[in-house]
Amino acid sequence: MLENLLSGLHFIAQPDFVILTSLGTLLGLIFGAIPGLTSTLAIVLIMPVTFGMDPTLGLAMLTGIYIGGVSGGQISAILLNMPGTPASIATCFDGYPMAKKGLAGKALSYGIVASFVGGMLSLLALVIIAPVLGRISLKFQTYEYFLLGVFGLTIISSLTSKSLLQGIASASLGLMLAAVGADPLSGVTRYTFGIAALDGGIGMLPAMIGLFVISEIFAQIGETDSEYVFESGAMDSMKISFKEVLAHWKNLLRSSLIGIVIGILPGAGGTIANLLAYDQAKKYSKHPEKFGTGIPDGIIAPESANNAVTGGAFVPMLTLGIPGNSVTAILMAGLLLHGLTPGPGLFRDNIGVVYSIFASLFVSNIVMVILFYAFLIRFFKWALRVPKKILLPVVVLMAVAGTYNIRYSFNDLWVLAIFSGMGFVFRRTGFPISPMILGLILGPIMESALRTGMMRSGGSIMPFFTRPWSLGLIALTVISICFSGVYKRFEERKKKALIS
Amino acid sequence: MKANQSASVKKQSVFSPLFIFDGVLLLFGILFLLESRHIKRGFQQVLDARIYPRVVAVIFCITVAAHMVKIVLERRAGGGSKEKTPLSAGVAFKIGALFALFIAYVFSIQWLGYFEAGFLFLWFSIALLGENSWRWRVHALIIAFVVISVTYFIFGVLLNIYVPSGLFL
Structure with missing residues (x-):
């Protein structure tokens, strides 16, 4: 354990590791701050650039983007009353009123400090919990790998979709599209419809860029024509004393814990943590009536919680190979594309990569604070004035370059175009996209695990029910389906109560 | 007259854009199912190269069809999930x-x-x-x-x- 932690520190001492993590954090902050652009989008766009890099460096950059993206959402939430990311919705409730009072600088400072504390506490939780869970998951065999995939797909289908049926349909569509091309075991081509270009299968990244990035661009045009102009007045001082921060320690700790727990739960995420932490801070406050008028507690709670989700969300992804949300699903794709399989094997075969991720989380949280205070606030006062009519086509340009660079294939550009159209239609009809993406990612892993497991058992399905871990996973899958209904009702009630 | 109007509204609303979209998805699934007949078995295995994708396609078709039925039932009961407002x-x-x-x-x-x-x-x-x-x-x-x-x-x-x-x- 100590040796591995020291290897984590070894990464921090490498200049290229620190530079790339910082660059990723900067990109994440920019994408997170601009309403409509998200860290998911940034990760998908940058992923092809990281292919040529050492996996530890590439993943460090992507992790930096994730941290930056979550933290950056507070800028537009506080300055414009528009959450840069959904995980900053509750930050608007007190952040914007505080900015309107002429205390934008202070509001941002509270948000930055809270994000840092939340991020660091979640990293600590990750360092403690992940290796323990990783050791347990080493006992898994092919049967459990397959059932883990089923569990992951069920969780994401039930929690990210309005209807479980639609979620399962989306996940199975992903699995079906993942089967296009060569069979992973025998090499027989499947679902190619006689088109030679499909022999190599559907590229995961072009599909993801189309579904998430380009379709989002079209959705942005459809949702509003507004131009995000920040009426920049004089900014107050951003200085806050340590004493002022310490006065809110209970809120910081409580909200961070909420974020960590919610982050670990697959399917939940920053949005829920953000709203729930705000709600709890209000409940435990001596002055709940002041919430919504622009008080530091109303910024500290949501911002520490959404950043605390980041470390928590890595726990199921790294240890079990179950991405808890769309960002970790994409990060998981990043791991796979670098030849690393998240889940039990990662802790056995590539523990160095795990600790490099811990190190990049540490670095990006520190860099986030430095970048904010050094120049980013001033930069954002300018950047938030870039109109969407210019920004959106530029993002398309970047997406096309990113897609082409994956394997220098024009076919990938056509996959991008087709999936962009599909993504837009899915968004308009409310058909969930995340389960489909996860299906595309997990499809080959699940199929190989199932078929290898069946070969080992001579065609018997009994090991799925007689092995304790398998049975446990089946039980978890059933419980998660039942739980999702209750959870959805709770979530709806919470949102309604907060909005009212 | 009013009864006729409401009946026609109900009839129209069953074939909502969401229902039509599901119909397209179902056709897509059926297309994949039909195509799965052309997949070769590969070398001898317990589960050959055809079975897994075929099962997935069947699950897809069933869930989409079930969702279509759900839409119809919800619409007939006068409920149903809210659809996005059409674009200008x-x-x-x-x-x-x-x-x-x-x-x-x-x-x-x-x-x-x-x-x-x-x-x-x-x-x-x-x-x-x-x-x-x-x-x-x-x-x-x-x-x-x-x-x-x-x-x-x-x-x-x-x-x-x-x-x-x-x-x-």
Whole structure:
């Protein structure tokens, strides 16, 4: 354990590791701050650039983007009353009123400090919990790998979709599209419809860029024509004393814990943590009536919680190979594309990569604070004035370059175009996209695990029910389906109560 | 008269856009199921190369069909989930035109090159999304030129990322 932690520190001492993590954090902050652009989008766009890099460096950059993206959402939430990311919705409730009072600088400072504390506490939780869970998951065999995939797909289908049926349909569509091309075991081509270009299968990244990035661009045009102009007045001082921060320690700790727990739960995420932490801070406050008028507690709670989700969300992804949300699903794709399989094997075969991720989380949280205070606030006062009519086509340009660079294939550009159209239609009809993406990612892993497991058992399905871990996973899958209904009702009630 | 009107509204609402979308998905699933007949078995295994994709396609078809039934039942009961408000004609035109530009961009990259095609895409799309005036079109031209120059510097000079070469670059 100590040796591995020291290897984590070894990464921090490498200049290229620190530079790339910082660059990723900067990109994440920019994408997170601009309403409509998200860290998911940034990760998908940058992923092809990281292919040529050492996996530890590439993943460090992507992790930096994730941290930056979550933290950056507070800028537009506080300055414009528009959450840069959904995980900053509750930050608007007190952040914007505080900015309107002429205390934008202070509001941002509270948000930055809270994000840092939340991020660091979640990293600590990750360092403690992940290796323990990783050791347990080493006992898994092919049967459990397959059932883990089923569990992951069920969780994401039930929690990210309005209807479980639609979620399962989306996940199975992903699995079906993942089967296009060569069979992973025998090499027989499947679902190619006689088109030679499909022999190599559907590229995961072009599909993801189309579904998430380009379709989002079209959705942005459809949702509003507004131009995000920040009426920049004089900014107050951003200085806050340590004493002022310490006065809110209970809120910081409580909200961070909420974020960590919610982050670990697959399917939940920053949005829920953000709203729930705000709600709890209000409940435990001596002055709940002041919430919504622009008080530091109303910024500290949501911002520490959404950043605390980041470390928590890595726990199921790294240890079990179950991405808890769309960002970790994409990060998981990043791991796979670098030849690393998240889940039990990662802790056995590539523990160095795990600790490099811990190190990049540490670095990006520190860099986030430095970048904010050094120049980013001033930069954002300018950047938030870039109109969407210019920004959106530029993002398309970047997406096309990113897609082409994956394997220098024009076919990938056509996959991008087709999936962009599909993504837009899915968004308009409310058909969930995340389960489909996860299906595309997990499809080959699940199929190989199932078929290898069946070969080992001579065609018997009994090991799925007689092995304790398998049975446990089946039980978890059933419980998660039942739980999702209750959870959805709770979530709806919470949102309604907060909005009212 | 009123009863007739409400009956016709109910009948129309069953075939909502969501229902039609599900219908298209179902056809897509059936297409995959039919195509699965052409998959070869591969070498002898307990589960051959055909079974897994076929089972997945069946699950897909069943869930989509079940969702269609759910929509019909909900609509008949007078409920159902809220559908997004339709896009205004102007926004729909912009989205359609931008998608057409995007397809044209993807198609023309191999003939014109990444930067040249990108410049044209940027110019037309920025002009399309902005005001309908010649002044803005000229602005769009300048913005496209600046953005593509910066992109060329970053991709071509700084990062040395390979993109399709074309007429000039």
